[in-house]
Amino acid sequence: MKKRPHVVVTRRLPDAIETRMRELFDTELNIDDTPMSAEALGAAMKRADVLVATVTDRIDAALIATAGPQLKLIASFSNGFDHIDVEAALKRGITVTNTPGVLTEDTADMTMALILAVPRRLVEGARVLSLDHDWAGWTPTWMLGRRVTGKRLGIVGMGRIGQAVARRAKAFGVAIHYHNRHRVAQATEEALEATYWDSLDQMLARMDIISINCPRTPGTYHLLSERRLKLMRPEAYLVNTARGEIVDEAALIRLIAGGSIAGAGLDVYEHEPMVNPKLIRLAETGKVVLLPHMGSATIEGRLEMGEKVLINIRAFFDGHKPPDRVLPSML
Ligand code: DGY
Numbered sequence: 001m002k003k004r005p006h007v008v009v010t011r012r013l014p015d016a017i018e019t020r021m022r023e024l025f026d027t028e029l030n031i032d033d034t035p036m037s038a039e040a041l042g043a044a045m046k047r048a049d050v051l052v053a054t055v056t057d058r059i060d061a062a063l064i065a066t067a068g069p070q071l072k073l074i075a076s077f078s079n080g081f082d083h084i085d086v087e088a089a090l091k092r093g094i095t096v097t098n099t100p101g102v103l104t105e106d107t108a109d110m111t112m113a114l115i116l117a118v119p120r121r122l123v124e125g126a127r128v129l130s131l132d133h134d135w136a137g138w139t140p141t142w143m144l145g146r147r148v149t150g151k152r153l154g155i156v157g158m159g160r161i162g163q164a165v166a167r168r169a170k171a172f173g174v175a176i177h178y179h180n181r182h183r184v185a186q187a188t189e190e191a192l193e194a195t196y197w198d199s200l201d202q203m204l205a206r207m208d209i210i211s212i213n214c215p216r217t218p219g220t221y222h223l224l225s226e227r228r229l230k231l232m233r234p235e236a237y238l239v240n241t242a243r244g245e246i247v248d249e250a251a252l253i254r255l256i257a258g259g260s261i262a263g264a265g266l267d268v269y270e271h272e273p274m275v276n277p278k279l280i281r282l283a284e285t286g287k288v289v290l291l292p293h294m295g296s297a298t299i300e301g302r303l304e305m306g307e308k309v310l311i312n313i314r315a316f317f318d319g320h321k322p323p324d325r326v327l328p329s330m331l
Contacts, residue, residue, distance in 0.1 A: 005317050006070075008048035010036050010057050013077060014299070017306030024314065025050070042066050050075055050313055053084065055293075056273075061088035073322075075312045077305055079103050079296070081326050082216040082243060096326040097312040101160065102304035103296035108164030110295040111211055111241045114265030115153070115169065117289045118237045119146040119209075124286040146235070146262075149173035154207035156200065156223070157214025157242065158184050165211055166192045179203050180214075204231040209239065216243035217331060226251035229261065237263050241295040244270040253278045256287050263287040267295045 012033035045067040158180040197203035249270040312322035
């Protein structure tokens with residue numbers, strides 16, 4: 001009988017995925033879901049043929065350098081792969097896979113929810129109806145937000161998720177603008193009635209809402225730097241469901257607190273899982289809406305991510321190229 005690959009899974013995954021993982025491979029699960037320390041990850045990389053990692057595992061070049069020669073595949077349970085030094089892994093002959101495509105719609109839904117929540121004061125309003133408050137009833141001048149229909153949305157990163165956000169926003173009567181490394185196909189632009197900006201600076205200065213939907217790569221670290229954030233209009237909002245490090249978070253906080261940017265809807269943070277207390281204080285004033293990195297958190301999405309991980313491992317050990325390999329051209 002062929003020896004089954006030894007798979008170490010770093011976090012708890014949906015039951016159905018873990019069961020299938022045990023059926024197919026010699027699998028070590030993380031039943032109590034404690035995040036693995038760098039030391040524990042290093043030890044796992046010395047015994048596993050496959051590491052099933054997630055976005056909470058920091059797999060840098062130093063850790064990869066200590067991996068055992070048996071480690072052949074890092075099958076990440078994630079769309080993003082910025083938590084893995086892919087270049088270092090590829091140099092060591094370790095294949096890296098991710099789970100693209102299956103969380104596009106869920107992440108776009110959550111982005112749209114934040115696009116609506118901040119200007120329409122959704123969280124502030126919801127807080128009014130609690131057991132320790134009395135609501136005096138409707139008034140003509142209370143709890144007024146800003147209209148979303150008719151506004152201009154500037155999408156930074158027009159890949160799968162950016163386009164899914166654009167489709168939703170268009171249905172809400174929002175005008176679609178975008179900045180991307182490459183202009184998208186003409187048919188896509190026409191369907192979305194989207195305006196392309198080759199200058200991110202110029203787009204930022206003219207939009208009512210900015211949505212960050214690009215991947216975190218070395219080139220997108222602090223893409224929204226203090227200088228760029230200062231280009232935004234004082235009535236404009238920023239929504240980020242991509243990665244915290246794309247935005248200079250300290251500068252964003254200063255600019256919102258000082259009134260140079262109207263507000264923000266954030267699902268991701270620069271130093272996760274730490275969230276700057278100043279952001280939490282701003283959330284109490286209603287200027288920002290904060291979510292705990294749950295853009296893709298649906299049961300359906302997690303099951304589909306797990307399926308992709310299983311397929312990638314299976315294909316790899318059957319001698320095929322796994323469908324979701326992270327390639328150097330994607331870095
Ligand atoms: C991903 O997969 O990259 C998300 O950020 C976590 O669900």
